[in-house]
Amino acid sequence: MKQSKEFLLHKEIAVETVGNGVTRQIFGYNSQILLAKITFEKGSIGDVHQHPHVQTSYIESGKFEVMINNSKQILEKGDGFFVPGDTDHGVVCLEAGVIIDTFTPAREDFLK
């Protein structure tokens, strides 16, 4: 797998439509790690899903109901969450905002 550039200017990064009020930008990565910025409109949903990748996330802005392994928590700007591999998780956006998601290994499905 290739590797990202070292300097990543937000104006140069494609904004991908994930759908239903959610967009994504891919920041720095190689095969071992990948950082993605996910932007949510109010009311949009990150469907419950799981993947073998370990995920650590930071709420840049907004307010979300985050579900991990059947536990729910309201998280706001400045909070974070951690998702072990192969663990159900999802979010509901209560106030428009941005989540920084980082994965190990890289989400190769995000790079296609």
Place this chain on the structure above:
Amino acid sequence: MKQSKEFLLHKEIAVETVGNGVTRQIFGYNSQILLAKITFEKGSIGDVHQHPHVQTSYIESGKFEVMINNSKQILEKGDGFFVPGDTDHGVVCLEAGVIIDTFTPAREDFLK
């Protein structure tokens, strides 16, 4: 190595003094990945250093001169950078702000 809690409320996370205008909070981690929020006062410096961990970072706020492997770039809110393992890097804070740093594997030295 242990693993962080799944929900990480910023009010509950210790703010560690790194020194010289820099503080750090540790968010979600296990042995494979670790996310840290680093807050810089204007004029503070993240000294040039290197580590075997691969790093992908996101500028939450502020303005920084970022050096990676002898290349320099001014980065602002919304930009990012990627540091391969064993590669010199450092930052100079031009306007007070926050960088979200994520590492693989975890920075065990941050957990002591």
